[in-house]
Amino acid sequence: MTLNSIRHSLLLLVLAFLTLEVQASSRINSLRIWPAPDHTRLVFDLSGPVEHRVFSLENPNRLVIDISDVRLNTQLDSSDLTNTPISRVRSAVRNKTDLRVVLDLSQDVQPRSFLLRPNEQYGHRLVVDLVLPEKQKAPKQQAPKTIKQQRQIVIAIDPGHGGEDPGAIGPSGTREKHVVWGISKELASIIEKDPAFKPVMTRTGDYYIGLRKRVEVARNARADLFVSVHADAYRLPQPQGSSVYVLSQRGASSESARWLADSENRADLIGGVEGVLTLGDKDETLAGVLVDLSMTATLSESLKVGSRVLKNLGRVNHLHKRDVEQAGFLVLKSPDMPSMLIEAGFISNPQEEKRLKDLAYQRKLAQQIANAIKDYFIENPPPNTTLSANRSHSSTAYTIRRGDTLSEIARRKGVDIGELRKINGLNNDVIRVGQRLRIPST
Numbered sequence: 001m002t003l004n005s006i007r008h009s010l011l012l013l014v015l016a017f018l019t020l021e022v023q024a025s026s027r028i029n030s031l032r033i034w035p036a037p038d039h040t041r042l043v044f045d046l047s048g049p050v051e052h053r054v055f056s057l058e059n060p061n062r063l064v065i066d067i068s069d070v071r072l073n074t075q076l077d078s079s080d081l082t083n084t085p086i087s088r089v090r091s092a093v094r095n096k097t098d099l100r101v102v103l104d105l106s107q108d109v110q111p112r113s114f115l116l117r118p119n120e121q122y123g124h125r126l127v128v129d130l131v132l133p134e135k136q137k138a139p140k141q142q143a144p145k146t147i148k149q150q151r152q153i154v155i156a157i158d159p160g161h162g163g164e165d166p167g168a169i170g171p172s173g174t175r176e177k178h179v180v181w182g183i184s185k186e187l188a189s190i191i192e193k194d195p196a197f198k199p200v201m202t203r204t205g206d207y208y209i210g211l212r213k214r215v216e217v218a219r220n221a222r223a224d225l226f227v228s229v230h231a232d233a234y235r236l237p238q239p240q241g242s243s244v245y246v247l248s249q250r251g252a253s254s255e256s257a258r259w260l261a262d263s264e265n266r267a268d269l270i271g272g273v274e275g276v277l278t279l280g281d282k283d284e285t286l287a288g289v290l291v292d293l294s295m296t297a298t299l300s301e302s303l304k305v306g307s308r309v310l311k312n313l314g315r316v317n318h319l320h321k322r323d324v325e326q327a328g329f330l331v332l333k334s335p336d337m338p339s340m341l342i343e344a345g346f347i348s349n350p351q352e353e354k355r356l357k358d359l360a361y362q363r364k365l366a367q368q369i370a371n372a373i374k375d376y377f378i379e380n381p382p383p384n385t386t387l388s389a390n391r392s393h394s395s396t397a398y399t400i401r402r403g404d405t406l407s408e409i410a411r412r413k414g415v416d417i418g419e420l421r422k423i424n425g426l427n428n429d430v431i432r433v434g435q436r437l438r439i440p441s442t
């Protein structure tokens, strides 16, 4: 064959390919939408990697997402758009194999998009975040007001996972994010009842926020304690019981702690890329030293409050380990805020899974955690707080037993029932077994 005839047959071969039916090589299998207070996240589940481009159009406001070489394998217009800035989702095929998705918007948004590679739970994903402009964001959680120089003690409650990150999944399909949400909400509502305390939730709905962002929310609220709530999972069904972890400076205290720290930290890969926690404009080396110094003090506080929580959890559940464990969780790495991570139980254990999703049991766990936290702060009140002021005319704690009534307790302790209601933030005389009351000393 001459060179020319080779060229000729190659050309024919190419032409033959071009005239074949054109088929896009990747598919969009589903669209998941997660509204959060300051942004809405769209996750396109893909069968393979894609190229994409996102741009905005005005009058009316629209966002265009062009995805190359992709075929639609789902209904985009049936998505639930409640609490999102999207009023409608449309799509059309372009250039035979490309797809154009148009979002009709009810307000201005700042788009941000990125691709995520497959992980244990999901395949390739295209993530498009619609970030609301600052002024339209939901009001920020306020730092506590100082009343007469006395502030409330702020407890940051961090329900693990959320949104596209379900956390661990139990044998009958229970998702960790739902269990920890239930416990965290209960914990917040118990803590809120005490006027000396103020709970702050790091996430306020079923959406994902990065690990560093969770710490940032707590720091912005000037939290006195950071409590991350999770449920454990293991590859075998037998392990059971609650655990409490605080940060380890020299690596994990046991192999299982290390394994767990890895899987909890891995959540950040599911949610995307996060910025790095900074200490403002401090020099990096100096910042490192400061972190080390303040962390040592914080760690001993974390251990103290953590062991109280563990002991209390032992009243309503098995304990997985008798002592507070130490591991390198990212959410615990806050230099100036005592922090702990609670694994409420093993969602991978079928019996424990059943209990963990039960609201009454979630409430029991929350009550024990709240009691431990309150007791710790009653004994160690930070300066300038309502509790440290109350301490000067000191109070003691009393745990409600079966058959107790508020009026009977008041009589027995020789205190005014109105005073008792006030110091405990009670609106009525309803009390629960296990609830902790502060008794003012007369």
Ligand SMILES: [Zn+2]
Binding pocket: 160, 161, 167, 168, 176, 230, 231, 264
């Ligand atoms: Zn978790």
